[in-house]
Amino acid sequence: MFSLPDSQDISILDGDYSVLLVVLSVFIACCASYTALFMNQRIQENGFFPKTFWLVLSSVAMGLGIWSMHFIGMSAFMLPVPMENDPVLTIASILPAIIASYIAFDFANKSQQSAIPYSSIGIVIGIGIASMHYLGMAAMKSEAQFYYKPGLFILSIIIAIVVSMVAMYVFATLQKYMGNQLIKIITAILLGVAISSMHYTGMAAVVFYVEGPLKISNHNHIFHMDLSVIVLVAVGILFIIVGLTGVLERFVDYRLKYYDALTLFPNQRQFEKDTNNLKTIGSLSILQIQDLEKWINQYGYVFGDKVIRAVGKILEDKKLHSCKVYRIEGNRFAIYAFNDQRFEKLKGMMENITSNLNEPIQIDDYAIVINTVCAISSSNNKESVMELLSNNLAVLHDPASTQEKNVIEFNPNIHTYNVDRQIVEDIEKAMVNNELFIVYQPKVQSHTKKVSGLEALVRWEHPENGMISPGIFIPIVEAAGNKIFDLTDWIIEHVCRQISQWLHEDIEFEQVSINIPGSYITSSRLYEVITLNLGKYKVDSKYIELEITETSVVHDIKHAITAINKFREIGLSVALDDFGTGLSSLSYLKRMPISTIKIDKSFVDGISNSEKDFAVLKSIIKLSNSLNLKIVIEGVETEEQYNFIHSMEEAPLIQGYYFSRPLTSKEFVNWTNER
Ligand code: C2E
Ligand code: MG
Numbered sequence: 152m153f154s155l156p157d158s159q160d161i162s163i164l165d166g167d168y169s170v171l172l173v174v175l176s177v178f179i180a181c182c183a184s185y186t187a188l189f190m191n192q193r194i195q196e197n198g199f200f201p202k203t204f205w206l207v208l209s210s211v212a213m214g215l216g217i218w219s220m221h222f223i224g225m226s227a228f229m230l231p232v233p234m235e236n237d238p239v240l241t242i243a244s245i246l247p248a249i250i251a252s253y254i255a256f257d258f259a260n261k262s263q264q265s266a267i268p269y270s271s272i273g274i275v276i277g278i279g280i281a282s283m284h285y286l287g288m289a290a291m292k293s294e295a296q297f298y299y300k301p302g303l304f305i306l307s308i309i310i311a312i313v314v315s316m317v318a319m320y321v322f323a324t325l326q327k328y329m330g331n332q333l334i335k336i337i338t339a340i341l342l343g344v345a346i347s348s349m350h351y352t353g354m355a356a357v358v359f360y361v362e363g364p365l366k367i368s369n370h371n372h373i374f375h376m377d378l379s380v381i382v383l384v385a386v387g388i389l390f391i392i393v394g395l396t397g398v399l400e401r402f403v404d405y406r407l408k409y410y411d412a413l414t415l416f417p418n419q420r421q422f423e424k425d426t427n428n429l430k431t432i433g434s435l436s437i438l439q440i441q442d443l444e445k446w447i448n449q450y451g452y453v454f455g456d457k458v459i460r461a462v463g464k465i466l467e468d469k470k471l472h473s474c475k476v477y478r479i480e481g482n483r484f485a486i487y488a489f490n491d492q493r494f495e496k497l498k499g500m501m502e503n504i505t506s507n508l509n510e511p512i513q514i515d516d517y518a519i520v521i522n523t524v525c526a527i528s529s530s531n532n533k534e535s536v537m538e539l540l541s542n543n544l545a546v547l548h549d550p551a552s553t554q555e556k557n558v559i560e561f562n563p564n565i566h567t568y569n570v571d572r573q574i575v576e577d578i579e580k581a582m583v584n585n586e587l588f589i590v591y592q593p594k595v596q597s598h599t600k601k602v603s604g605l606e607a608l609v610r611w612e613h614p615e616n617g618m619i620s621p622g623i624f625i626p627i628v629e630a631a632g633n634k635i636f637d638l639t640d641w642i643i644e645h646v647c648r649q650i651s652q653w654l655h656e657d658i659e660f661e662q663v664s665i666n667i668p669g670s671y672i673t674s675s676r677l678y679e680v681i682t683l684n685l686g687k688y689k690v691d692s693k694y695i696e697l698e699i700t701e702t703s704v705v706h707d708i709k710h711a712i713t714a715i716n717k718f719r720e721i722g723l724s725v726a727l728d729d730f731g732t733g734l735s736s737l738s739y740l741k742r743m744p745i746s747t748i749k750i751d752k753s754f755v756d757g758i759s760n761s762e763k764d765f766a767v768l769k770s771i772i773k774l775s776n777s778l779n780l781k782i783v784i785e786g787v788e789t790e791e792q793y794n795f796i797h798s799m800e801e802a803p804l805i806q807g808y809y810f811s812r813p814l815t816s817k818e819f820v821n822w823t824n825e826r
């Protein structure tokens with residue numbers, strides 16, 4: 152294996168390379184590495200398919216890549232004798248490559264917790280790649296024989312090991328940046344070059360010879376071209392499968408997240424998504440199944456599911472094209488007409504549906520009448536869809552509604568009070584029962600795109616009414632007196648706890664701002680609560696910013712200034728929120744010892760269409776800049792708006808859907824890692 156036979160009568164064969172195929176082989180190695188990295192990234196995500204699925208798939212991709220690189224590399228090599236392959240050994244040679252890739256990716260994904268050093272894992276992978284190569288060499292059948300030059304043979308294995316170690320190190324340390332396309336491409340090229348360099352050093356170690364004189368003088372490709380075609384097709388198919396699996400997973404994830412599995416209607420999340428940014432507000436109806444619990448208690452959950460499906464079927468059959476049905480909660484459907492003019496049509500449709508529901512329906516052996524209540528509310532283009540929803544909930548909560556068999560139209564004189572009272576009553580329970588949670592919206596520096604802080608925004612998943620927007624419940628709780636202070640204290644404590652956890656986990660966030668309602672800023676209680684929590688969670692004051700609004704300080708500007716100064720003295724930042732919506736007196740900017748100004752979304756909405764709007768925004772920014780204020784622009788949604796802001800030399804911070812919606816803490820960590 153490592154020396155020529157003793158016989159004197161041998162002819163050494165000169166090999167030759169087809170440059171095109173060499174380039175193709177390196178390219179295939181890089182592509183396979185890229186695909187493997189792409190799939191590996193999915194291991195980090197919490198998708199529909201289990202992590203092992205992606206681990207195996209990426210190992211197969213990588214293994215197949217190393218293997219096809221080898222055979223295309225071999226096809227590139229030409230000898231003056233014909234050559235063939237042993238099919239069993241050829242196929243078996245893929246195994247070491249797949250196993251080595253599996254070990255590599257498994258290690259890389261656990262590297263933070265793993266005590267095994269990169270060097271030992273590099274040795275395993277290097278041996279895996281080298282075994283694949285030399286098994287592949289052993290698969291060759293020909294009248295030509297070969298031996299290895301020992302020095303180069305050993306060198307090729309050392310190269311495989313060293314380069315694998317480096318690649319492992321690079322891959323594991325860059326793991327968290329794999330969301331960045333450029334870094335992924337660079338790592339893939341590095342891995343591709345690693346695999347190829349081992350191969351071609353290995354080839355330099357081989358000396359081909361025939362016993363006796365050389366008969367054929369034409370150079371043949373060492374393998375028939377069809378082999379490389381087969382390999383190419385195999386790799387192509389693999390890429391397609393990988394691509395399709397990715398698309399399928401995203402689709403499954405989307406369906407799970409935004410659709411109800413029982414009725415196949417879109418769910419509450421989709422409802423919020425669809426209705427969040429509507430310019431013209433339409434009409435909304437809610438259909439509630441009253442006696443679902445009764446049916447479940449009597450005949451079990453499966454029967455309950457059938458009741459829900461039966462109602463869903465009637466909705467599906469009777470609904471008009473211009474309406475969309477959502478299952479927003481266990482026993483509630485939302486039916487939305489996207490156009491206000493359709494109110495009468497929606498009402499007529501719902502009347503038709505309720506009259507159908509008043510008839511007995513056959514489920515299993517029982518003919519039952521499902522008891523439902525239906526509320527409807529239309530906007531005169533002032534209310535948001537969330538307000539329509541809360542109007543409808545007010546109808547459903549009214550005790551008189553439960554007896555009504557027809558569609559009940561929302562009437563502000565009868566129904567409003569109930570919702571407000573209910574919210575104020577329920578908020579206390581919500582804090583205790585973990586119905587409230589906090590989401591964080593990143594603020595991003597417009598030039599460097601670095602995250603320069605987060606805003607904490609509260610969310611309420613009400614057990615009966617579903618998600619209630621803070622835009623609705625905060626003003627109601629605020630109007631009801633002291634409960635808003637309890638709620639704010641609850642938020643402060645949760646934010647401090649979260650900050651301490653992120654600091655512990657080395658997550659970069661810079662600062663978190665907390666909305667402080669109304670006159671609470673001037674209360675000594677707020678000061679105490681903040682200092683208490685900073686101490687309790689060992690959080691430095693520089694991590695917290697308080698957001699206050701103009702309207703909350705305007706009544707008592709003197710005390711507000713004193714209070715703000717007190718917070719600034721202990722190191723907190725203070726921001727003036729929603730600048731431009733209230734009294735907008737520029738003089739406040741000069742008088743108040745704030746550190747940050749948050750310019751309201753309404754200033755941004757028009758900048759791409761109106762030069763005037765852009766000029767106003769620019770001058771507010773110039774002024775704030777001259778007062779040394781940090782500037783945050785709220786509600787940036789589009790690329791166009793971003794480009795306008797990006798063109799400003801002051802480089803304000805941007806908070807808006809363009810970069811990210813508010814995220815749960817877990818989503819935020821994933822979002823950061825993906826960037
Ligand atoms: P805010 O303090 O001005 O918060 C910004 C609001 O704008 C958030 O709505 C945020 O989700 C939304 N937003 C951010 N980027 C965009 C965008 O690109 N487009 C659009 N259309 N909207 C965007 P959210 O979370 O619904 O909060 C609404 C308001 O409720 C807040 O306005 C704040 O006044 C109040 N609020 C929210 N959370 C809290 C809280 O924890 N405490 C208090 N006291 N008030 C809160
Ligand atoms: Mg705010």
Ligand code: MG
Binds near residue numbers: 728729749751785
């Ligand atoms: Mg704001």
